[in-house]
Amino acid sequence: MTAIKPFRGFGLGLRPPHYREFVERDVPVDFVEVISENFMVDGGKPLRILREVRERYPVALHGVSLSVGSADGVDPEYLERLAGLVRSIEPLWVSDHLCWTRTSAHNSHDLLPLPLTHEAMQVVCDNIDRSQEALGRAMLFENPSSYLSFPEDEMPEWAFLSEMSRRTGCFLLLDINNIYVSAHNHGFDPVDYLAGIPADRVRQIHLAGHTPGDVLIDTHDRAVCDAVWELYARAMRDLGPVAVMIERDDAIPPLNELLAELEYARTVAVSAISEPLA
């Protein structure tokens, strides 16, 4: 199974309002990330655009429907489609989420929370093993935002991710905003979360905005907030070379606005790496 080499760089998610600019000009990013499912189609314009983007930039595939937490297992048709896309695009890496989206009866099309139990750990590891074998490569898995937890939980999420990575050889995509959102919603300290993550397994960082309120909601529809920038700076002090990306999925601004935010992410990273931990 191919491991994922460390990659230091700053990228953006490829979203339809920016397709033309990514294809027609040299956008100053080190990589782009695309939503895998948007391109797991038979043909047509989306695949043509992805091929053109791939000719100009390294591409990472980021999925939302693998559902490694499903007790009913991963969907073989989905895996086959994903493997086909991986063969044709040759991405930097393939990522998805620590979550479940489906049972054999229905699909929620949402990243649903897992009970953090030893039983779920076995299910997740079996599904990751099957997925990585089908793709012939190690994958990345992202910590989700969550809005509820379960009475049967047996470990914190960071311990689950750490053990999952150790057992399967998968790597981690650390979403700093998701850590912040879940910490607020469940009342844990995000610094404890960062301390519990094995830094050498992290290959990518996501940064995004959320909707404030009594319960924070991960909406990806606004700029990254100051508290998440602070948490990002703390994380970058401990991590090795990683790929950092700004995610925006709603209320998508002009590309230059996102590039300015990405530039700020670069500045914060450089500053954080050069400063000793207080």
Add this chain to the structure above:
Amino acid sequence: MIRLRERQSRFLAALVEGSDASDLGAGPGETGMDIYRNNYRSALIGALESTFERTARLAGREAFRQAAIHHVIAHPPTSWTLDVVGQGFAGTCRALFVNDPDVAEIAWLEWAMACSFTSRDTDVISLEDFERISAAYDDSHWTQLRLSFLPALTIGSAQFDLTVLWRSLAETSRDVEVAAAEPGQRVVVWRDGERPVFRLMSESEAYCLETMQSGAAFGEICEHLAVGAGAESGGQQAAAMLRKWLSLSLVESVIVCHERRKP
């Protein structure tokens, strides 16, 4: 301790059917479940709104939203892709907008266009290609000629003038123009390059196209047309149709005597 499969089954039931979720424990609790319920509902309705923009304009936003909610409840998604959430939505509209059959018809058209957008890429046989391929055909070749059409070529009924209706629904600022189609008209949808397109077609031609699409030989449509017009005229009509289909770039390959030819 509740097993994972049972937990996930109960959780999805709470999302899809709105069943009780009070056994979910710590954290924001019921508020958290409400967020997941809202995410589920809004993702599916958003996918329908995105696929059926013209249908929404024709039905009216609120009526469309109610239809979308009804569809999501009646047909909870089973596939990994949101792209198929619109499957069967035209049927939902047919059942709900009984007095406005134009709503279901435009929904059918939007769905066929959406399906063709990401259909398999393929080369097509041009009229010139076909003339070269068929230059040495004798009568038996013509009789046994079969065609393979574009993967997303779809034929439907057209009670309404869909060309006018489609155009009038392109912008919210325009008045909607609903007019009956000529009796017996059908509508054919396919992808021209990267662009989904459609055109109205006579009942006779659509029947022949549908018949050949289902695997019939050219000789069979010649015989069908000869019934009303005589052998010579029927053959000329079939030849004219074949030229038109090739000119519209609908034909992917030509099969004669079990031999498939591509350009």
